[in-house]
Amino acid sequence: MADYLILGMAAFCAGFVDAVVGGGGLIQLPALFSVFSTTAPASLLGTSKFAGIWGTSVAAVNYVKAVRLQWHIIIPAGVMAFILSFAGAMTVTHIPPTYLRKALPFILVAIAIYTFWKKDLGAQSKRLHSGRKELILAVLVGGVVGFYDGFFGPGTGSFFIFIFVRVFGYDFLRASASAKVLNVACNAAALIWFGYSGHVMWILGSAMAVCGVLGSIAGSKMAIKYGSTFVRSLFLLVVSLLVVKTSYDAFLK
Numbered sequence: 001m002a003d004y005l006i007l008g009m010a011a012f013c014a015g016f017v018d019a020v021v022g023g024g025g026l027i028q029l030p031a032l033f034s035v036f037s038t039t040a041p042a043s044l045l046g047t048s049k050f051a052g053i054w055g056t057s058v059a060a061v062n063y064v065k066a067v068r069l070q071w072h073i074i075i076p077a078g079v080m081a082f083i084l085s086f087a088g089a090m091t092v093t094h095i096p097p098t099y100l101r102k103a104l105p106f107i108l109v110a111i112a113i114y115t116f117w118k119k120d121l122g123a124q125s126k127r128l129h130s131g132r133k134e135l136i137l138a139v140l141v142g143g144v145v146g147f148y149d150g151f152f153g154p155g156t157g158s159f160f161i162f163i164f165v166r167v168f169g170y171d172f173l174r175a176s177a178s179a180k181v182l183n184v185a186c187n188a189a190a191l192i193w194f195g196y197s198g199h200v201m202w203i204l205g206s207a208m209a210v211c212g213v214l215g216s217i218a219g220s221k222m223a224i225k226y227g228s229t230f231v232r233s234l235f236l237l238v239v240s241l242l243v244v245k246t247s248y249d250a251f252l253k
Contacts, residue, residue, distance in 0.1 A: 003035045004207065011051055011208035015215025019059035020223045020231055022157015022179060023238040024052060026245055028208070039201075045153075046194030047201045051208035053187040055216035060184050062220040063177035073168070074178055077138040078185040081146030085189035088150025101152070105247040108155060111162050112239045115232070124228075128169035137167060142182060149186040150193075155242045157183050161235060172231035176223060 010031035018024025025048060032044045063069075129137060141163050149156040160179035164170040170178065194200055223231050 004204075007031055007035060007204070007208055008211040011055075011211035012215035014052065015055035015059075015212035016219035017215075017234070017238060018052065018056060018157060018183075018212075019062075019180070019216040019219030020176060021161060021235040021238050022159075022176075022183065023155055023242055024055075024157075024212075025154060026238070026241060028052065028212075030245075040199070042194065042197070042199040043201060046191070046197075046199035047205045047208070049187050049191045049194055050200050050202070050205035051212050053184065053191055054209040055212035056180055056183045056187060058213050059216040059220040060177075060180040062217065062224070063180055066224045067174055067177040069174070069178055069181070073134060073138040074181050076135060077142030078182050080139050080142035081149070081182050082185040082189045084143045084147040085150035085186040086193060088147040088152075089190045089193040090150075091147075092151045101246070102250045104152075104154065105243050105250060108158075108239055108243045108246060111158075112236060112243065114166075115162065115236060115239070124171050126169040128167070134168070141167065142185075145182070146186050146189070149183075150190050154246055155239070156186060158235065158239055158242065161231075172228040172235065173223060176231050180220075 010028050014024035014026075014028035016024075017027060028048050028051065029044065032048055033041075036044060141160075145156060145159050145163070148159070157179050160182050161172065161175045164175035164178050165172060168175075191200070
């Protein structure tokens, strides 16, 4: 019972953080690996995806109600993210992400430094592209980050947020809202693969999903209430924690 309480608390916290800036897996996955240390990693990844997609979906709905999204960008990016996330999940069964694992901490450090240095980054929305160029960029972003999510995964939501802020000129709140919709597409694609291959613990995942949904509701409401400044601050904190976690996994573990 203590193990399930720990996992429930982890799922709530993961849902809260993921609803605001992504990175919920930083909390949820280590908890699962700690409690079920002898279980196949694929089953823990599949269970985490199943638990997380419900909270991510609820957060996406809350954002859609409160934030005006650019659907002409989100839909094509989401379709490409879904397709290539599925391809990434299949690819990782044949090619281990060894080199990407070692490069990830340096990429995250660069993102954190850039965001911290640019004090006005993501404070206000300012459309940077339009027409065909904007559409092509959306498809590329959805495809590249979607494949990364299926192939490896840590920090996917944070990558989406940073790209929407830096490349498309969104403020942090709108970028977070857009990222949630794309996260749902990525998670759904990966979940189809994990479910098909029998790597989901459905009962445990359902219990964690309830806690994750509660956390997502709280997180998305706080983000909407306190706006881009709050999202930016939590974004920097989560990216910093991701740097520590991915560095440990890549070089010390």
